[in-house]
Amino acid sequence: MLNLFNRKVRFSFLLVAIIAFIIQNSMGDIHVARAADNVINAQDFGVKANSNTSQSKEIQNALEYFYDRGMEGTVYFPKGTYLVDESIRLYAGVSLNGDGMGKTIFKKTGSKSQYVVGNPILRNNSDRLDVKLSNLTIDADRANREARGESQVGGIIMEVAVSHFTLDRVEICDTTIGALLRRTRDSEITNSRFDRNNGHAIATGHESFPAGEFRNVKITNNQITNSGGGSGINLSRATYTTVTGNQIINKTHQSDGYAGIRIPNNGANNTVNNNVIENYPRGIFVLTGATGNNVYGNTVKNASLQGLLVQSDGNTFTDNEFIQTNSSLNPEAIIRLADANNNKIIGNEMTTYSGFSNIGIRVTDSNSNEIKDNITDTTGKSVSIEGGRNNVNTGNRNR
Numbered sequence: 001m002l003n004l005f006n007r008k009v010r011f012s013f014l015l016v017a018i019i020a021f022i023i024q025n026s027m028g029d030i031h032v033a034r035a036a037d038n039v040i041n042a043q044d045f046g047v048k049a050n051s052n053t054s055q056s057k058e059i060q061n062a063l064e065y066f067y068d069r070g071m072e073g074t075v076y077f078p079k080g081t082y083l084v085d086e087s088i089r090l091y092a093g094v095s096l097n098g099d100g101m102g103k104t105i106f107k108k109t110g111s112k113s114q115y116v117v118g119n120p121i122l123r124n125n126s127d128r129l130d131v132k133l134s135n136l137t138i139d140a141d142r143a144n145r146e147a148r149g150e151s152q153v154g155g156i157i158m159e160v161a162v163s164h165f166t167l168d169r170v171e172i173c174d175t176t177i178g179a180l181l182r183r184t185r186d187s188e189i190t191n192s193r194f195d196r197n198n199g200h201a202i203a204t205g206h207e208s209f210p211a212g213e214f215r216n217v218k219i220t221n222n223q224i225t226n227s228g229g230g231s232g233i234n235l236s237r238a239t240y241t242t243v244t245g246n247q248i249i250n251k252t253h254q255s256d257g258y259a260g261i262r263i264p265n266n267g268a269n270n271t272v273n274n275n276v277i278e279n280y281p282r283g284i285f286v287l288t289g290a291t292g293n294n295v296y297g298n299t300v301k302n303a304s305l306q307g308l309l310v311q312s313d314g315n316t317f318t319d320n321e322f323i324q325t326n327s328s329l330n331p332e333a334i335i336r337l338a339d340a341n342n343n344k345i346i347g348n349e350m351t352t353y354s355g356f357s358n359i360g361i362r363v364t365d366s367n368s369n370e371i372k373d374n375i376t377d378t379t380g381k382s383v384s385i386e387g388g389r390n391n392v393n394t395g396n397r398n399r
Contacts, residue, residue: 038073049080067091085110087118098136101171140175200230205237250279259285333362
């Protein structure tokens with residue numbers, strides 16, 4: 001019986017080995033996948049933290065290590081400040097990881113007008129990047145460069161088509177534009193912080209590219225603070241993108257007409273929900289052909305122009321909260337539709353300061369909108385429909 005048991009055990013081990021061999025062969029170059037667990041220390045390649053000289057070339061040499069071998073891996077950057085005078089170019093399959101935001105810092109130096117992180121290097125004409133940036137700060141040193149009369153630059157720019165890019169626990173600060181991702185898809189920006197940007201914190205698309213070149217991206221749980229201009233998140237030409245759980249908060253109002261979240265240039269079929277937007281000229285702005293967007297459950301605090309401005313067709317805005325408690329601000333309406341058709345404005349709620357007398361919901365030259373079951377809060381007109389036809393105004397009430 002014991003011999004029979006031992007034979008069964010040996011047979012079981014042999015069967016497992018055969019199955020493992022079959023699985024490995026079916027997967028092809030399995031060593032590439034396993035190499036994703038590989039980590040090298042950038043300082044082993046001559047990269048120096050806290051040096052007074054640029055480390056751009058040394059950083060590129062470290063990133064090339066895995067790329068040149070056809071492998072995936074991660075380059076680890078210990079805490080410290082790494083000066084760069086030329087853009088860091090990411091390599092397909094090569095991730096960067098630091099010791100944390102504010103600890104591992106890539107900082108712009110020199111006179112070249114280049115973003116801190118620039119267009120990546122891809123492989124075999126593929127758009128697949130497979131890169132994760134995590135636990136580090138990208139500092140464009142904008143304010144100091146302006147004071148010295150030097151060019152001011154952004155944090156990250158990607159103008160080529162890329163997919164499978166992850167930004168996680170990354171701080172991008174003191175920039176013009178924080179992250180300019182023209183043609184990114186199937187990617188994620190999460191748990192990151194954008195501070196003191198003088199343009200859009202996160203910007204997508206471009207008029208040179210068709211709608212949908214930026215698509216299927218998750219922008220979640222980020223903090224956008226202390227903006228000097230532009231929108232917190234600007235979804236130009238973006239499609240099928242989810243923007244949720246972001247805190248987009250200014251201490252003071254900027255002087256332009258941008259919004260916490262803005263969808264221009266045919267941005268379509270995006271989901272914008274559960275974000276908090278505070279102290280922007282406009283909370284949410286949907287314009288210029290944007291359609292099919294679903295905007296719900298957001299909180300907009302203290303807009304100076306409008307809490308929501310819609311200049312496009314076929315979007316849905318439900319269960320958003322508008323809080324207007326700063327009596328020094330005088331928005332002409334909390335919700336505003338202008339030349340906007342076939343939109344649904346349903347179940348939104350307003351809370352305003354005592355004596356607020358401007359229009360709650362104002363609709364001009366717009367057709368076939370459904371304005372239903374909203375709660376306004378004004379001593380002025382609750383809902384004003386001026387021109388247009390076939391608009392539905394029902395179930396709305398004023399506090």
